Amino acid sequence: MTAIKPIYTNDVITRKEGNLVSDMAGEKVMMSIASGKYYNLGSTGGRIWELIAEERTLEELIETLAMEYDIGPDECREQVISFLEHLSREGLIHISSGV
Structure with a gap:
């Protein structure tokens, strides 16, 4: 498993190119063209x-x-960071240091 760096409040998150995404029964499913892996992103x-x-900062994502x-901001932060860390390990997103 690939190690990832911590995600901070002002870090900017964007998705990488090369993924096919479709809506299925209210949930998003995705296939990475690069790896051939499928992902069920769920509704959230x-x-x-x-x-x-x-581009969105972690803080913007949490607020929205x-x-x-x-949901409370602390619980939201915990869940969003966990999800973003998974996407990062899979090479599906870019995380760049914010200002």
Whole structure:
């Protein structure tokens, strides 16, 4: 498994090119063209995938998702970071240091 760096509040997250994504029964499923792997992002993961179509900081993601899903910011942060770390290990996203 590939080691990843910690994700900080001002880090900018974007998705990498080369993935095919489709909606299936309200959930997003994706295939990585590079690896041939399939992923079920689910509905919340699919929403995160939509949001990172454009550059977003971790903080922007947390604020948006906490409001949309009526969840506390700390719990949201924990879950979003865990999901982003998985995407990063799979080589599906870019994480760059924020200002």
